[in-house]
Amino acid sequence: xxxxxxxxxxxxxxxxxxxxxxxxxxxxxxxxxxxxxxxxxxxxxxxxxxxxxxxxxxxxxxxxxx
Numbered sequence: 001x002x003x004x005x006x007x008x009x010x011x012x013x014x015x016x017x018x019x020x021x022x023x024x025x026x027x028x029x030x031x032x033x034x035x036x037x038x039x040x041x042x043x044x045x046x047x048x049x050x051x052x053x054x055x056x057x058x059x060x061x062x063x064x065x066x
Contacts, residue, residue, distance in 0.1 A: 005022045007022065008020050009021070016035060018033070018034040019031065019032075019033055020033070020037075027044070027045065028042050029048045030042050031043075
């Protein structure tokens, strides 16, 4: 699995807790977090797009307030 195309989120700080994204085989999106780089979530671009739109719309805001 290629690891040279990981991109760090521009919203992630420099000192950890960084979110990385990469494209994977078979038109997939891969996500990982800097504290657990061996744990990789894989999804399809359309599904990831639905998730991003929901985050932008505030669908998960209640999770951050707890």
